[in-house]
Each structure stands twice: as structure tokens, then as C-alpha cells.
Amino acid sequence: MNRTTLSLLAGTAALAAVTGFAALDPPATAPAHTAEAAAQLPVERTTLLCPAPSLSDIADTSYTSFTPVTQGTTSDGKAELQAAAEQSADGTGSAGGKKKAAKRILTPKTPGTPATGDTSGADGPAYVGTAEGKYAPGWTLQETTEVAAGTGRGLQGVSCTPADTDFWFPGASTAASRTDYVHLTNPDDSAAVVDVELYGKDGQLKSSVGEGITVQPHASEPVLLSTLTDERQTDLTVHVSVRSGRVGASVQALDDKSGGDWLAASADPAGSLVLPGIPKDATDVRLIAFTTGDSDADLKVRLASPDGTITPAGNETLHVKSGMTTATDLGDVTRGEAGSLILTPTDQSVPVVAALRVTRGKAGNQETAYIPATAPVGTRATSADNSGKGTTLSLTAPTGTAQVKVTASAGSGGGTAVSKTFTIKSGTTQNVDAPVPSGLKGTYALTVETVSGGPVYGARTLAATEEGVPGFTIQTLPDDRGTVAVPETDQDVSVLQK
Numbered sequence: 001m002n003r004t005t006l007s008l009l010a011g012t013a014a015l016a017a018v019t020g021f022a023a024l025d026p027p028a029t030a031p032a033h034t035a036e037a038a039a040q041l042p043v044e045r046t047t048l049l050c051p052a053p054s055l056s057d058i059a060d061t062s063y064t065s066f067t068p069v070t071q072g073t074t075s076d077g078k079a080e081l082q083a084a085a086e087q088s089a090d091g092t093g094s095a096g097g098k099k100k101a102a103k104r105i106l107t108p109k110t111p112g113t114p115a116t117g118d119t120s121g122a123d124g125p126a127y128v129g130t131a132e133g134k135y136a137p138g139w140t141l142q143e144t145t146e147v148a149a150g151t152g153r154g155l156q157g158v159s160c161t162p163a164d165t166d167f168w169f170p171g172a173s174t175a176a177s178r179t180d181y182v183h184l185t186n187p188d189d190s191a192a193v194v195d196v197e198l199y200g201k202d203g204q205l206k207s208s209v210g211e212g213i214t215v216q217p218h219a220s221e222p223v224l225l226s227t228l229t230d231e232r233q234t235d236l237t238v239h240v241s242v243r244s245g246r247v248g249a250s251v252q253a254l255d256d257k258s259g260g261d262w263l264a265a266s267a268d269p270a271g272s273l274v275l276p277g278i279p280k281d282a283t284d285v286r287l288i289a290f291t292t293g294d295s296d297a298d299l300k301v302r303l304a305s306p307d308g309t310i311t312p313a314g315n316e317t318l319h320v321k322s323g324m325t326t327a328t329d330l331g332d333v334t335r336g337e338a339g340s341l342i343l344t345p346t347d348q349s350v351p352v353v354a355a356l357r358v359t360r361g362k363a364g365n366q367e368t369a370y371i372p373a374t375a376p377v378g379t380r381a382t383s384a385d386n387s388g389k390g391t392t393l394s395l396t397a398p399t400g401t402a403q404v405k406v407t408a409s410a411g412s413g414g415g416t417a418v419s420k421t422f423t424i425k426s427g428t429t430q431n432v433d434a435p436v437p438s439g440l441k442g443t444y445a446l447t448v449e450t451v452s453g454g455p456v457y458g459a460r461t462l463a464a465t466e467e468g469v470p471g472f473t474i475q476t477l478p479d480d481r482g483t484v485a486v487p488e489t490d491q492d493v494s495v496l497q498k
Contacts, residue, residue, distance in 0.1 A: 048162060049160055049248030051143070060146050066114040070483070075134065078133065080104060081141065083128075085219060108135055112410060125220070142160070142384040143159075152252075164246060170288040171370055173235060183220060184222075193244045195211050199290060200231065253368075260368060267478070271345045274376075277394035278341065283332055286327060286329050290352065291352050296320060297319075297352050298318075300344045376456055380482060382445060395430055397454065401424065402451075402455070406446060413441030414440075415439045424456060
């Protein structure tokens with residue numbers, strides 16, 4: 001009789017196929033022959049959520065999909081992006097019990113080549129993207145919107161994100177000039193229940209409206225922050241916590257006069273934070289910070305410039321009271337050079353989240369964007385929707401010299417991939433001369449891989465000046481989580497099979 005052996009490797013790989021990442025707690029007493037090493041294997045399924053893009057009737061939105069080439073993937077797979085409302089348990093749309101074909105915004109091409117699609121007007125829905133097989137590792141989706149006039153006019157961009165259960169957004173506002181929404185998107189077959197808490201300069205704002213918000217299955221819920229409280233505050237921290245289920249969350253921060261952009265979630269609360277990629281022509285930079293613990297935080301503020309790390313005059317340290325949002329104006333801190341902000345504890349380490357509100361241009365022709373604290377590039381980070389002239393890639397190595405490889409993919413309409421290697425000196429920020437595909441047609445993707453040293457942090461800026469308004473948007477570059485560590489074992493667990 002044949003015996004079938006089921007390894008822990010296969011079991012964990014199955015978990016990776018479902019979630020896009022895998023974790024396995026070892027047994028209390030591991031068998032002696034269980035290997036201690038872990039293999040890095042490509043993820044087999046990735047889900048990304050894109051918020052509804054704009055309320056403006058004159059908005060034009062583009063979507064760009066890209067999967068970097070990853071060794072060890074299967075030869076098949078698929079990827080699709082469809083409206084959240086068209087999702088159902090079996091992956092097809094349904095209405096009145098009858099299946100209908102899902103409307104595809106774009107059809108991803110083979111790994112290594114971007115694919116694009118677009119929508120226009122104010123009726124754009126939230127989208128759910130799913131990639132499997134060879135399309136899943138490092139899959140990246142970019143949503144970019146141009147708004148010609150009105151509240152939030154300018155360039156708005158966001159990297160579509162995985163679903164999660166906890167998000168922090170320092171940098172939101174309920175000021176009279178602001179119209180800020182937190183967008184909640186539920187990709188699953190059951191409803192999600194979400195709490196939205198607001199923290200201002202004096203602590204948590206009283207509100208019962210933000211408790212127990214229900215987000216229906218395969219639906220998106222935009223929540224206007226000013227409807228959650230009567231208080232008008234310039235700087236707020238938004239905390240989204242999920243009681244049941246999971247959601248994707250992003251904040252759309254729009255201003256009547258100075259444009260607006262998407263505010264992505266800050267990196268997980270930590271004692272030290274890096275906020276990379278401040279444009280060299282920034283006319284004003286505002287730092288917003290919040291401590292998630294029970295103790296106050298005292299932070300040392302430093303700027304990593306092309307020549308090294310400096311301390312901004314008059315802003316050497318920042319005291320953040322527990323449970324209260326703290327903000328400070330850094331002015332034109334970069335003074336015409338590339339820069340990244342580094343926050344470290346002066347003494348005791350306290351978990352903190354932070355973001356920068358960055359302004360370019362002068363009064364009447366201003367535009368704003370946001371830089372949240374972010375995780376390092378890690379093994380590889382990916383950005384989509386780059387153009388030959390409007391893209392700036394900024395890299396910083398805050399604690400040690402690092403070498404990185406930057407690859408420009410083929411263009412969405414044609415072109416040949418090109419790679420360059422750069423050395424980022426310790427404590428500096430460099431706007432590197434990123435490669436552009438030869439014979440470029442359309443948009444292209446950039447991947448950043450850590451070769452040695454590190455850690456490295458990065459951000460990509462897209463710029464498009466129209467009618468004197470310097471439109472721009474900034475996306476940070478955390479690890480694209482294209483692979484997962486899977487324990488190797490020779491353990492025979494066939495007894496688990498029936």
C-alpha cells in the first residue's frame with residue numbers, strides 16, 4: 001500500500017497561497033530531525049484593495065498593475081482587478097441571483113511588463129485586485145487621479161494595499177478648509193465591523209458615531225471625518241481598528257486651496273521612524289506625530305541630506321504627549337536638497353506613528369502630498385506608474401552604507417528593461433538617477449533591491465505641473481512581500497491524513 005507523506009512545507013505553502021504570507025509557530029518540542037533553516041518561497045496569492053478615487057466630476061483616474069519577475073514561480077496564474085461590488089464568494093459578480101461578467105479595468109500582462117487602465121468622473125468605485133501563481137509575488141497596483149479644479153485639485157496617488165485589522169493615520173484634519181474621508185473596503189464574504197477613533201491636540205475626540213461601523217461584504221464605505229465630531233482641529237490622528245473581519249483603509253485628505261492627496265497608513269508603531277523622500281523644492285513641511293503607548297515620547301529630529309545627517313535648527317527634539325497628536329512646522333527644511341526625516345528616541349523608546357504634510361509651490365498655486373513613516377525596502381520594493389520625466393526616486397540609508405539595484409521594467413506599450421546599481425552612504429538621502437527603459441512607450445515600474453548593507457528606505461514622487469500648479473504625489477517603498485519564509489522539514493506527518 002502506498003503511503004502519502006504530507007510535509008509541513010506543503011502545509012505552510014498552502015497558507016501562503018491563501019493569505020499572501022505565512023506564519024507557523026513551532027511545536028513546544030520539535031523532532032530532532034526537523035530542519036532549522038527556512039526557505040524563501042514566492043507567495044502564491046495576493047489581494048490588493050484600491051479605494052474609490054474621487055468625488056469630482058472632472059477627475060481622471062488611471063490604474064497600473066505590475067508584477068516583477070520572481071524566480072521559483074509557477075508557469076501559470078492570473079490577475080484581475082474588478083469593482084468591489086462585483087465580487088462574490090466564487091469570484092464572479094452576481095445580481096438578483098444571476099451571474100454577470102465582471103467589468104475589467106485592466107488585464108495584467110506577463111510579469112515584468114506593466115498593464116494600464118483608466119476611468120473618469122465621480123462614479124469610480126473601489127476595486128479589489130487578486131493575483132495568483134506567477135502574478136502574485138510582489139504584485140503592485142497604483143491608483144493615480146488628476147483633478148483639474150475644485151477641492152483637492154492636483155495629482156492624487158495611492159498604492160493599493162492588502163486588507164488588515166489595524167491602521168494609524170497621523171496627518172488627517174477636520175479644519176474648515178479640509179474635506180477628509182477614511183475609505184474602508186471589505187474584500188470578504190462577511191460583514192466587517194470597524195471602529196474609527198480621532199485623536200487631537202488634547203486627546204481623543206468624543207464621538208459615538210465612529211463606533212461599530214458596518215462595512216458590508218464586497219463593499220466600500222467612505223466616512224467623512226467631520227461627521228464623526230463637532231470639533232474642528234487642524235491636526236488629527238485617525239485610528240482604524242477592526243472588531244471583526246478585515247478591511248483596506250486609506251485617508252483621502254483634500255483642501256479647498258492647496259490641493260490634496262491620499263494619506264497612507266503609518267508603519268507599525270515603533271521607537272524610531274524614517275520618513276523618506278521629501279522633495280528638494282518643498283516650501284513647507286509639517287510633522288505630525290502620535291504615541292500609541294501610555295507614556296510620553298521624546299524624539300530627536302534629524303534630516304538625512306545628500307551630504308549627511310543634520311539637526312534642523314529650532315526643531316532639535318519633539319515632545320509627544322501620550323494620547324495627543326503633536327504637530328510642528330519644519331518650514332522649507334530641505335533648502336533645495338533631497339531629504340528624509342529620521343526620528344529616534346532621546347532616552348526611553350516609546351511606540352510612535354508619524355507622517356509629513358509636504359507643500360510645494362506658493363500661495364494660490366500650492367499642492368500638498370503626504371509621507372507616512374514607512375518600513376525599509378528590505379529584499380525588494382516596487383513602484384508602478386512611472387513616467388520618463390515626472391518620476392523622482394529617493395533613497396536613504398540612515399544607519400549604514402548600502403548598495404541597491406534599481407531596475408526599470410519594460411514600458412506598458414514597449415521598451416526594454418534596464419538596471420543600475422547605486423551606493424547610498426550612511427546617513428544620507430540621494431535622489432538617484434533612476435534608469436528609464438530604452439525605447440520607452442507608456443509607463444514603467446521601478447524595483448529596488450537591497451544588494452548589501454542597509455537598511456534602505458525609499459519613496460517615489462510623481463510630478464505633473466499644470467497651469468502653474470505643481471501637482472505631485474508621493475508613495476513610500478516598503479518591501480513588496482513577494483516571498484515568504486517557509487520552514488523546511490523531513491517530518492512524516494502522514495498519520496494526519498485519513
